Amino acid sequence: xxxxxxxxxxxxxxxxxxxxxxxxxxxxxxxxxxxxxxxxxxxxxxxxxxxxxxxxxxxxxxxxxxxxxxxxxxxxxxxxxxxxxxxxxxxxxxxxxxxxxxxxxxxxxxxxxxxxxxxxxxxxxxxxxxxxxxxxxxxxxxxxxxxxxxxxxxxxxxxxxxxxxxxxxxxxxxxxxxxxxxx
Amino acid sequence: xxxxxxxxxxxxxxxxxxxxxxxxxxxxxxxxxxxxxxxxxxxxxxxxxxxxxxxxxxxxxxxxxxxxxxxxxxxxxxxxxxxxxxxxxxxxxxxxxxxxxxxxxxxxxxxxxxxxxxxxxxxxxxxxxxxxxxxxxxxxxxxxxxxxxxxxxxxxxxxxxxxxxxxxxxxxxxxxxxxxxxx
DNA sequence: AAACTCATGTAAGCTGTTACATGATTAC
DNA sequence: GTAATCATGTAACAGCTTACATGAGTTT
Numbered sequence: 038x039x040x041x042x043x044x045x046x047x048x049x050x051x052x053x054x055x056x057x058x059x060x061x062x063x064x065x066x067x068x069x070x071x072x073x074x075x076x077x078x079x080x081x082x083x084x085x086x087x088x089x090x091x092x093x094x095x096x097x098x099x100x101x102x103x104x105x106x107x108x109x110x111x112x113x114x115x116x117x118x119x120x121x122x123x124x125x126x127x128x129x130x131x132x133x134x135x136x137x138x139x140x141x142x143x144x145x146x147x148x149x150x151x152x153x154x155x156x157x158x159x160x161x162x163x164x165x166x167x168x169x170x171x172x173x174x175x176x177x178x179x180x181x182x183x184x185x186x187x188x189x190x191x192x193x194x195x196x197x198x199x200x201x202x203x204x205x206x207x208x209x210x211x212x213x214x215x216x217x218x219x220x
Numbered sequence: 221x222x223x224x225x226x227x228x229x230x231x232x233x234x235x236x237x238x239x240x241x242x243x244x245x246x247x248x249x250x251x252x253x254x255x256x257x258x259x260x261x262x263x264x265x266x267x268x269x270x271x272x273x274x275x276x277x278x279x280x281x282x283x284x285x286x287x288x289x290x291x292x293x294x295x296x297x298x299x300x301x302x303x304x305x306x307x308x309x310x311x312x313x314x315x316x317x318x319x320x321x322x323x324x325x326x327x328x329x330x331x332x333x334x335x336x337x338x339x340x341x342x343x344x345x346x347x348x349x350x351x352x353x354x355x356x357x358x359x360x361x362x363x364x365x366x367x368x369x370x371x372x373x374x375x376x377x378x379x380x381x382x383x384x385x386x387x388x389x390x391x392x393x394x395x396x397x398x399x400x401x402x403x
Numbered sequence: 404a405a406a407c408t409c410a411t412g413t414a415a416g417c418t419g420t421t422a423c424a425t426g427a428t429t430a431c
Numbered sequence: 432g433t434a435a436t437c438a439t440g441t442a443a444c445a446g447c448t449t450a451c452a453t454g455a456g457t458t459t
Contacts, residue, residue, distance in 0.1 A: 049324035072316040127317035134310035141232035143364040181326040
């Protein structure tokens with residue numbers, strides 16, 4: 038069976054302890070979505086595939102009338118996860134519409150087009166930053182160190198981006214008075 | 221006709237002057253791929269769709285036996301591009317495998333697993349940074365200001381990321397001697 | 404009683420990549 | 432003459448999202 042990236046998201050999520058599909062989705066939405074999102078439409082079919090391949094095994098954990106299956110890694114699943122994590126290669130793809138709009142904003146030949154776009158970019162990064170701060174503030178004790186590191190990375194990166202936008206906004210705003218003074 | 225994100229990449233690329241599908245791909249590969257990639261498999265069919273919808277028009281620019289079509293924006297195409305660029309909303313999706321591996325690296329219970337992953341992350345960002353520096357060094361005069369701004373953003377962001385990795389690497393490397401000293 | 408969270412899943416469709424196919428022109 | 436670049440396109444497939452469907456338990 039061929040494993041894709043989503044397989045490893047699930048193996049990684051389950052690696053920290055038994056989880057249901059719902060739990061995996063909750064972890065993704067709280068944490069990994071900032072750098073790797075996943076939907077139920079991927080998670081549930083993939084859990085089945087991984088179980089069929091013997092990388093995870095499910096155990097019924099229904100309570101009363103509410104169905105629930107907890108999955109845990111098998112030895113094969115642990116090995117697959119470790120091999121993946123040890124391999125150095127890693128892709129990085131970004132679809133950043135804010136940058137796309139800024140890039141093409143010269144097509145609007147309004148003098149403040151770029152400034153407006155940088156402002157929008159700042160709002161975008163500030164929104165993510167505020168979500169990350171919220172996560173940092175509500176994080177329970179005992180968050181594994183690598184996960185904390187990734188959160189720190191996110192806080193730092195989006196903080197940098199907000200500061201960059203503010204700086205550019207000042208630079209661009211300073212241009213207008215210059216023009217009025219005729220310099 | 222419904223326009224997707226790729227439609228606007230093409231409208232934006234053509235907005236700066238008549239271009240062929242090949243030209244659009246070259247611009248994407250040189251510039252936008254860092255925040256929005258596109259393949260021939262999207263570009264050529266989309267050019268046809270946009271032409272059928274009357275947003276761009278093609279002009280035959282074949283030379284001898286080499287076929288070539290130059291596209292330019294129609295008035296409708298210009299309007300569609302402007303409307304898009306003025307709308308404030310913008311999505312941002314990231315698929316960053318380096319962060320994913322770092323996030324789950326506690327599953328490898330080797331003491332230096334996270335350190336190794338941060339090193340790999342630094343290499344990844346350093347590679348992109350070097351590509352961006354190359355672009356900055358070879359950029360001709362007269363690059364539109366907004367495009368320069370986006371390049372600056374990329375240089376700054378990946379520069380920040382490399383510095384962050386270096387800092388974390390130092391922190392993680394300092395831990396080992398502490399353990400040996402028994403503190 | 405309504406709203407919310409827990410819980411599992413599918414089907415249709417959109418987006419995008421990869422690999423292939425073809426051929427002309429230009430630079431070495 | 433051969434390798435690189437210019438130039439256009441398609442078909443199969445992979446990956447992912449959205450919307451829908453269903454129902455139990457919990458909180459207000």
